[in-house]
Amino acid sequence: MNSLIVDEIIKNALLEDGAYDDITTNSIINGNEICKVDLKAKEDGVLCGTGVFKRVFEILGGAEAEFLVKDGEKIKSGQIIGTIKGMTSTVLSGERVALNLLQRMSGIATLTSKFVEKIKGTNAKLLDTRKTTPNLRILERYAVKIGGGENHRYNLSDGVLIKDNHIAAAGGIKAAIEMVRNNVSFVKKIEVETETLEEVKEAIDAKADIIMLDNMDLDTIREALKLIDGRALTEVSGNVDLNTVGALAQTGVDYISTGFITHSAKILDLSMKNLVRL
Amino acid sequence: MNSLIVDEIIKNALLEDGAYDDITTNSIINGNEICKVDLKAKEDGVLCGTGVFKRVFEILGGAEAEFLVKDGEKIKSGQIIGTIKGMTSTVLSGERVALNLLQRMSGIATLTSKFVEKIKGTNAKLLDTRKTTPNLRILERYAVKIGGGENHRYNLSDGVLIKDNHIAAAGGIKAAIEMVRNNVSFVKKIEVETETLEEVKEAIDAKADIIMLDNMDLDTIREALKLIDGRALTEVSGNVDLNTVGALAQTGVDYISTGFITHSAKILDLSMKNLVRL
Amino acid sequence: MNSLIVDEIIKNALLEDGAYDDITTNSIINGNEICKVDLKAKEDGVLCGTGVFKRVFEILGGAEAEFLVKDGEKIKSGQIIGTIKGMTSTVLSGERVALNLLQRMSGIATLTSKFVEKIKGTNAKLLDTRKTTPNLRILERYAVKIGGGENHRYNLSDGVLIKDNHIAAAGGIKAAIEMVRNNVSFVKKIEVETETLEEVKEAIDAKADIIMLDNMDLDTIREALKLIDGRALTEVSGNVDLNTVGALAQTGVDYISTGFITHSAKILDLSMKNLVRL
């Protein structure tokens, strides 16, 4: 993840927030005032987004953020995690956009780390989905990785996932996989969604690379894994929450995916405090 | 809210999701297949974002969504709330982006409506903040209104809010308000953040249009309102959640603002079900 | 005003002017030639736009402008107001765009200052309008301020102005103000346009924050101000020119707005002279 996409996100966010003309700050602060302000955690969690946070002030110009903590490290409520130093007007005009991004990414990393904690000791890995915030996917997938999860396909163009409606349209799993194999670049693995053991068998026969077990109960999942027996990678999906994820992981499945970590994570509360004029 | 900004959001989201080349769908579905699919609620809530949802399919082209429920109406788990009809490839390739937007907006409207429910019967109104998802503010503010809340300033350029750091830099509330009054368009109301009764008095003397009572306890808030006595609009901020909002409203304050409804709302679960080929 | 919007304006203007391939300059000047050239006033006026002018050469790269005069200061015909130094090719290829911007902004500042001069000694302040050059509003509003004027609302989204057609549609001033009060963020002041004393009374009763007196003669304006008696801010609009503005200001109105200063200002004549190769 470099600045090619991220700069566009930040510039648009600064425009959206009217940072080209912060009428309050510009009335009070002239261009020569310099300050230093702390970045402080207001709850426990996993920090994520320091690079993006720093970039906000670079793009506005005249201030610079430094962090005492790296992406992926745990932070405690009350902890000073960094400082921003430079033109007071830049600090104040960039504060909200910088925090909105950092808090959201840290919120996702924090929630992800809680899921990952629950499946420690198993072979299962936690996956994100495409249920991300529109136009922030690159940041949210990064946050999932930082939180200890792994990434599923990026989008419709870069990975195959054959779902129920595709199967229905193709007239069965076998036909669907064959159509995909004939049309899609050979570098792509083929994943198919299954809802019954019958479908799992079809997927095995059709040599799917990855079999998703969708909305199955624990017994059915175990049965499915026995049928598959290592001939495909396996992914559990549906009804995944902090209460269920442990038991799901215990089945021996390879991957567990959940949209919850991106579409419903609350932010991690962080704030800029103790502004001192220099 | 018309298509000038929204179309850009949707087009970028479709590009982000690779909808220009849905390799699974395009391998299986040709351009002539037509279908109809239901949009179904999977939990109770307030629907929001129907216009944006419809626009996704208009932009992709070849399919059309119709809703049985309007923005702002309550929906029940299991309820069919609309249908999408048209080219199967458009339906499948646009599904995720359309749902990501609709679920997020409905999630915010639903959470907002819960806060609003808690302050029913008082004079207080619920406000959003600038703690919105970067580059989706226009949609999220709309969702707050649909949920029964009201909007605070859009951004740094269109409204004045004098905060602690501004006050410190100006050398006091009075000086800060005067600097703003001299520099900012006369069409803007001037709001100032206060943390003590002392500051409230200063704000009254300086004829602030709106006085924010930040992180005060209930007694202090009541005291502040007495001091203000209708000479300014009043806004409470800080420590606002579903448990506290009712008591805050009972104090007689005019407005209560909270970032929680936009930065930490979970989505409302909705899905496309029962695809039938036509 | 920072570079977020201004850079886009400048880059587009340089592209429009073909500065990516100045065929004359590129045929004659190679990349190593360095020069120094003066920026000279060809008529008296108020300078405005030095930041934008400098930015043109920064964006093209390889040359730098320095000013001896600041935005808002008076300049005299014949006065050297700055110098540009650097790659001759950049100086020549950027000259026209840089001057087009500086001359236009200085023209607006100069004309504004003439209006402001006429109302000196009164309480009235001069306001701009939305009658600005499409896509240069941010620069033109800045020029109005530099010339001694003040800014009205930025646009349709950031300020309220209820006009005759709104009043007709709402069924009266009272109804219109109530509809706006119910729908628009509480941080916005409500301004209403009135054409008769009857309407002024209605606006007072409906507690408009700002009452515009549109196209009234001096006697009617004085009558209206008596009726309003400080209960709203007042703005005069219509038939404002250098001959009438003094008398209008004498009425005691708070603000006088005119589109003339932005839509019909002639430029201030400036030129680059005395190029010396270094």
Added chain:
Amino acid sequence: MNSLIVDEIIKNALLEDGAYDDITTNSIINGNEICKVDLKAKEDGVLCGTGVFKRVFEILGGAEAEFLVKDGEKIKSGQIIGTIKGMTSTVLSGERVALNLLQRMSGIATLTSKFVEKIKGTNAKLLDTRKTTPNLRILERYAVKIGGGENHRYNLSDGVLIKDNHIAAAGGIKAAIEMVRNNVSFVKKIEVETETLEEVKEAIDAKADIIMLDNMDLDTIREALKLIDGRALTEVSGNVDLNTVGALAQTGVDYISTGFITHSAKILDLSMKNLVRL
């Protein structure tokens, strides 16, 4: 001139004006109200920009403008020149941007036509320059043509004009023209700026296609034309105003160029009047 560039100008202008969220109109007018409004001239002039005006409402959607007068025709103060019909919200939200464009273009066409009137009966043609409003050049050049003028080069990339600084850098007119002839596409005519008769002779000898006579008095111009004697096209530039243009044209020069018609034209006053709800 088709919509490829113009649509971008209009969309940006509508965004700049906040037409995505006209808070006044949207509070009062719902999406179903329909109206009809007249477009009326408030002073005499030449109409220009009807296509752009119409396009504003097409882009916003839901309203349509029709004109009774064509680009280039004369209009009289008080004359109804067209009507806009459709959704009231679109009419009101698009009014300002549409008028800002139409008034500016008509202002340029009107002023141009006054210059052209002064040179009627001579062979001279009036030319625009690159002293146009940044990012509106395509519209302003069109307005010059509609007003009876002709267009000079579009920009630095599409035409050659060797100026004093180029000549100095090249070491003389002859050298400059040779360098350009060796480097620039053969489809370009070569124009050179001259300030003395000496330079005119050099330009003739170097076979310039066009010789610009810059800031010369009438006698010198006549002398220069005699020297040139049809061996190059001729253009007079400098000190061109409504008082001088006639005499300049009488000299027999081919072209007279002036930036005044684009950089200092006042707008032509037009307005939308008599809104009737349908």
Added chain:
Amino acid sequence: MNSLIVDEIIKNALLEDGAYDDITTNSIINGNEICKVDLKAKEDGVLCGTGVFKRVFEILGGAEAEFLVKDGEKIKSGQIIGTIKGMTSTVLSGERVALNLLQRMSGIATLTSKFVEKIKGTNAKLLDTRKTTPNLRILERYAVKIGGGENHRYNLSDGVLIKDNHIAAAGGIKAAIEMVRNNVSFVKKIEVETETLEEVKEAIDAKADIIMLDNMDLDTIREALKLIDGRALTEVSGNVDLNTVGALAQTGVDYISTGFITHSAKILDLSMKNLVRL
């Protein structure tokens, strides 16, 4: 491939070609003239790009193309392959951009089909590479498929290819594959480039999904395939041309990739002929 990306390519190409102001056509053809013109092949080949060609005229507006031949079908020199009908100005102003795209895509499809013809009867499939024309990759990959080839990874973000420099940096093939396996989404196949049989063995041991045999002679390739023995997909790369591709395919390799079909294909000569005014 839908219009999301393609429309941007076409609009930019029309702007690049100055189709917003075709000064020749606009001087001669007014907006009311209608015509019909044939699209004719001037050499034999495989047609590709009909959708893009049609879209050029839709975007300019007022003319429509219809084809008698579909993408992927063979055409003969002299054959009429379609007609364009509509506004003469649109037909003439859009002609060059439309042809530039169609000829380029058809050139690639034609050259690809020649390679594919050479490997008929073997199991090998022809692959494209990332050696495509910057910013036209989506069109060129489509042309390769239409010509009978298959697509390799789209770009650096959507597929893994471990090359010699990666291997050197990682300290060996095994280490490199492990690093990738730990960091990259599990939906990606892992391909590794090998130059010696030693490296092939390492790649097999590390369970690479795809093994590229880079610049090997036929004997080494055969040896490598024997070693691999179906445990990975195989791709030959390097020294692939119309003379060598047949023998390479005979080795039994799965895929043969070549940049030549995209970076060095000549266009297929097509032209618009027989314009008739209607």
Added chain:
Amino acid sequence: MNSLIVDEIIKNALLEDGAYDDITTNSIINGNEICKVDLKAKEDGVLCGTGVFKRVFEILGGAEAEFLVKDGEKIKSGQIIGTIKGMTSTVLSGERVALNLLQRMSGIATLTSKFVEKIKGTNAKLLDTRKTTPNLRILERYAVKIGGGENHRYNLSDGVLIKDNHIAAAGGIKAAIEMVRNNVSFVKKIEVETETLEEVKEAIDAKADIIMLDNMDLDTIREALKLIDGRALTEVSGNVDLNTVGALAQTGVDYISTGFITHSAKILDLSMKNLVRL
């Protein structure tokens, strides 16, 4: 040619190639590794595009290219022509885009130089056409110049070329030229396409600035040139290839244009070799 347009081309190409997230490189190379790699010619030719190549790494950041050879100089197979030094991740992620641009531009320069070689000793100059790669015209025209050719008009808006269809629509060459002369800026030369000697005579009579002799045999060309006798510049077009161009030039024509050098040049093979970690 400066960075105004070129940066957009490069940024889009890097986005297209997924350089914002090079999953292979990012798995193996961390941000601290530094390397040096040679740029090596794999065939003989003319180098072109060094500025663009360097800019790719500047935009990605952290690496820098230096060349031992300048644009337009001949290079030999096996020759080291430059080095790239800096962050290994930048070097590897930018390699393909940088090479795709450099190879394409060098390919065009090389092919152009072969045509130019064939016409050495004559007065004729080689011209490009508008048959360039969509959205890369600025680079390809530059490559033609570097290869020793000259540029024809840039696009439809910056030069006049009256073709057969224009002539038919206007009702003859004379009428067409008059219409253009009345409508197009006087700085443009007027070129007209002729296919017969009859048309050549008409073009002379109408005082065309440039007469294109389209698809004529050598005798007819010689005849045409005799008729024209220096009264217009002359351009031969059609059937131009490396075999015919010499004889065409011998006729004494001024210019020979061919699309082949841009639309059908194969790339010049260059590669990055000998990566050494520093």
